Structure formats: C-alpha cells, structure tokens
Amino acid sequence: MMYDWLTEFTGSEIIAALIQGWLPLLLFVLPFVLVAVLAERKVSAHMQDRLGPMRVGYHGILQTIADLLKLLQKEDIIASANDKKLFNLAPLLVFAGSYAAFAAIPFSGAFIGSQIELGLIYIVAVTGLVVAGILMAGWASNNKYSLLGAMRAAAQIISYEIPTLLIILTVIMITGTVNLYTLSEMQTGYFWNWMIFGGPEFGLQKFLLIPFMMMGFLVIFISMLAEVNRTPFDIPEAESELVSGFHTEYSGMKFAMFFLAEYANMFAVSAIIAIMFFGGFQSPFGYLGNSLGWEWLVPFEQFFWFTVKGLFFIFVQMWLRWTLPRFRVDQLMAFCWKYMIPFAFVILILVGLITVL
C-alpha cells in the first residue's frame, strides 16, 4: 500500500524501496530505543525504590540522548590482539540481523516494510544472523570472558529456536499462513478473534484451542526471552560472572550498536508475539475512524494499538528482568531440552488433532 503510494510520489521504484527500507529505522526503531532505554531505567528505578535519572530534562527524559552523544564521542578502542576485521564486522552483523526482522513486521495496515509470504519464517531465519555476530564478537575480542559469553549465547539461542519454531508451526497449522499481514488481518474485529482466544473461527474448535494457545503463548514467550538474552536467561552477558559477556571489549558506537540491537530485538520479539497471539495491529474493539467515517484515521489507530501491545510485552520483559535471578547455563539448557521442547511438541500434536476435527 505504502510502497505503491511512494512509487507514485517519487516516480521511481528504487527510491521508493530505499525510503521504505529506511522508514522503520528512522520512524520507529531509533525513537523507540531512546524511549525504551529510558523506560527501562525508570521502570527498574521505581521497582527498586529509586528515582532513576533525574538531571537531564524533566525527570531525566533527555538522559538517553545525552548518553548517546557521549557514546558518539567516545574513543573507539581496538586492542592490538583483536581480530580487527571480525571485531568491526560483528556489531554490524548483530544490528543488521535484528533490524532486518523489522522489514516483515506490519506496524499497521498501511505501514509494512515488505509483505513477504514467509514473514514468520523469514524473521526466525534472519535473526539467526545475530548468533553469528555474537560468536564473531566473542572470538575477535580475544578475551576469555567474551569467548565464554559468546559460546553460551550461541548454544542458548540455537536451542531455544526449537520451541519457538514448534509453536510457530502450531499457529501455521491453525491459520494456514505465515504472512504476518494476513495473520493480523485474520484476527480483525473484536479481541475474542485473537489467536490467544482460539482464532477467528467460531465453533467447538475455538474453545478447544484456547488452553493450548495460552500454553503456546507461554512457551514462545519464554523461549523468545531466552533468544534475546533477557533475564532470567541473560547468561551470555551475566554481569556478575562474565563482566558483560561478548561485548566486554567494545566501546563507543560499537557498544551502542549491540545495545541498540538488544532493544530492537526486544521489540521484535514483543511484536511477533503480539501478531501471533494478540491480533497484531488490530484494535480489540473496532475503530474510531470507521465509526466516524474517517478512513484515514484507521492506519494511525492500528499503529497505536500495535505500539501499545509491543510496549506492554516490553514492560513485562523489564518487570521479569528486575525481579528474577539468573539461571545457570546447564540449568538453562536442561530447561529447554527437558521441558520446553517436549511441551511444545505436545502442544503441536494436540493442536494438530484439533484442527483435523
């Protein structure tokens, strides 16, 4: 929709594609990270009886901008024993991997980077780039802590991709599509059409599906938490053990790239969960634009709802982070292989039987 409009406006498909590629970054990811970093600090502070940043701007709202400026000015330290090529490439790869996921995410009916048919699978595949980046960073740093962190991260992310994919498969079985836009459009109307409440089709199947969808949501939420290295699965960067894991040796903007990627990832995860289970950009109860007859308002409303859902799951992630302790690396793997994967398989098989009904 937007692509067509842009092509018409600029008169060139190449320029349109370029603009469309940059839009999510400039319009969404960067402002979002600025807000999210501050939000994380404020949320954690208020959970811990503190105030958090208070100096820069009213209640510290400009703190992240100040931090970013500081990071930009910092010296880019590269130790002589680092593998320079890999060391410089790693943050780019990590950031590219997590940013590429945004291409397929429909922010609203009109604002979507690319309507690729294999949306969900594409996101899972492209975020796999992050693992390579992390391994590269750990190896090129030539630091034992970084290496340990990178090894842990690789093992963890690859293991937890399995339950994630199994749950994605379950959803595919019900909906028959992996196109994120179609997936969101299917769940239109009211909130009981969301996948977590059994999907849009009304009947016996819907009620049978509800418990499995809820369990599936839990499984995928937990495994996605593990994939983006958030507490209680933040073992790769376990501060108290590995200092800060694979990005210990990075400073300045390269560190900021990892940081940016982490928050971008957090939103990507929340977005995928929102699309798969909570109706994506669909409003839970109709649109103001439709009832007033203002068609142009609907995409904005959809954007609003999408952001609200995403931010809610980000808040949950922060909440968990500041409440729970951290697993040990072997416990984490045991949790994945002994509980999450069998559980996901059971859900997959039972949901398969239900859909056959």
Add this chain to the structure above:
Amino acid sequence: MALKTEEMVLNMGPQHPSTHGVLRLELKLEGEIISDVIPHIGYLHRCFEKHTEAMTYPQVIPYTDRMDYLAAMYNEFGYALAVERLMGIEVPERVEYIRVIMGELQRIASHLVALGTYGADIGAFTPFLYCFRDRERILHLFEICCGARLLYNYIWIGGVSHDLHPDFIRLTKEFIKDFRPNIKELNDLLSYNQIFIDRTANVAVLPKDTAVNYGITGPNLRASGVKWDLRKDDPYSIYDKFDYEIPVGSGERGKTGDCWDRYIIRVREMEESLKIIEQAIEQIPDGDVTSAIPKRVKPPAGQIYTRVENPRGELGYFIISDGSLYPYRIKVRAPSFVNLAIMGELSKGWMVADVVAILGSIDIVLGEIDR
C-alpha cells in the same frame, strides 16, 4: 585420534564485579567446569598488625574499623574487650548494653550487605537495593550516635565515645517495627524463589567435619549443622542475659551446608539479632558511659587472646603487652581469611557461574583478609 585439549586459565579479579573487593581468583577451567581455584590475596594489605606496634592502645581502634569495614563496630568491640581484659577494667552496665545493641545492629547491617550482594551475584539486582535501603537506616542510627556511617571509632577502651542520642531508642524501635516485614519481603522475592533455590541448593555442600577441619566459623559453620556461636558457647559482655536462638542449617531445600543454607542462616540471624536488640533496649539502665575510660592505657606486661562472634565468624585478638604504652604485638584472627581457605575445596567440579555463588555465600571482606 584424540583431540588435543588443554586447560584454560581464567583470571577472575582483582577488578571483577563479583569478587567483593580486590580478590583475584585464578580459575583452571575445563570448558566451564572448574578443576582448580587459587585465591590470590594481598591487594588491600595495609600492614595493620605492624602499624599497631607504633601506636598507643586507643589509637589502634580506628585501624580496627578498617579491617572488616562492614562490621566496624564489632571489630572495635572485640578489641576493646581484649584490652579491658588485659587491664582488668570493669565497664559500666549501660556501656555493655550500648555495645550489644550496636554490635547486633552492625550484624544486621553486615548481613544485609551479604544477602543483597549475594542476590546481585545470582542475577537478581532488586533485592540488593532493598537490602541497602534497610541498611541505610541502621547507618543513620550509628550516625546520630557517633557522627560516622562506616568507620565509627565509637567503642573505646572502657566505654563508648558518646552516650546514645536522645532519639536513638525511638528510632531503633521504629526500625525494628519496619524491618520485620522487610525480611519477609526479602524471603518472598529472593530466598524462596525457585530459580534462586535451583542456583544455590545442593551447590557446594560443605560437610560438618570438613568445615571444622578448615577452621570455618560463623554462619558458614552453622550452616553445616554445627551449633557453635561464641555468644552462647563462650559468652562475653552481657550476651547471657538475653533470650535468643542460634539458627543452624538443616538442608531444608537441599543438603545441609549448601549455599542456600549459608544464605538462609544469615536471614535467620537477622531475626535473632532483632530479638536481642528489642530486649536490650527494654532493659538498658541509665548511667555514665565514659566513667571507666582510663586516662592512660598502659596494660601490665602479659598476653591475652580474646574472641568475639563477628558477623563473619570468630574474630580473635591476640595482644602481647610489654608494659609500655604501645602494644608489643597484635595478631588478628580474621574470620574471612580463614573462611576463604575453603574456596578451592568447595569450587572443584562446579561451573564458572557457581564460583560466584560459592564466593558470595562464604561472604568475605577483603579489608579483613588482607588487613
């Protein structure tokens, strides 16, 4: 053909977030499994024992503060007790009460740091700040009495430097009232959290006999099931006047003497300390607190060993006097130093992440180890 493998040597510290100061641990790793741990100490060595030989007895007190800086009151307490016994000074009863109240408040403050940082080591950062919030109130109580928050120079030979602040009793009662629910909050948030239990229960079990053989004292020994507390077993000051329990590890969530036991013992000791403080502030008599402070501290020639139950274990002062104004020799038996010796034995076969959990559960203070 077998793949050639070799051990990785990982230096943990002296500047590492969770070595609790400037300890350096040399870890020998097979993958992530520890095959050996060698602690290297001495980064904070300040020649305390040698310094004391050039100072008069009262001048030593501020130096004792700087040993276990998280339990400065108790260091002074032990030192004052040793010199008083050497000189045969009887201190007024009010002073004894003040010392016990301060000592137990200090025990709570010290345990709060231990528990909070332990939570942070395991990855839960919030309990750390909750603990420090409560510790802050204890530091305020100390501050109104002696003006200092960390290094007090409050307990002097034969007395204390100032009487209690007029508000002290009221504020302490308020603190106790507010602190009890906070212990419950800590338990809900951290102690009985399943992830926390998974991380600490059954990890690095310290059997009774090994603990005794290594000379472990304090909460670490009691967690292994040995009921040994100098406040009960070798009573000093007026500890025999109060009614309190000595908590002992029982392996509630795993085996007796695991990291979780060492952790929970400290939580329970805080509750017992609260009981002691409550009784002491009810019974405290009036009187002068400085009347027994000698003008010149000149003990007769001789030697004495005095030990007290510091928050970390048995703190002993061995003092040799040659009859002059200066001690001939002061030797300190620092509980953290002795407790640290178990580190290598406990960590073998565990993972890198466990080293942090084990070190935190032993609860060392580097100021005391290096002196």
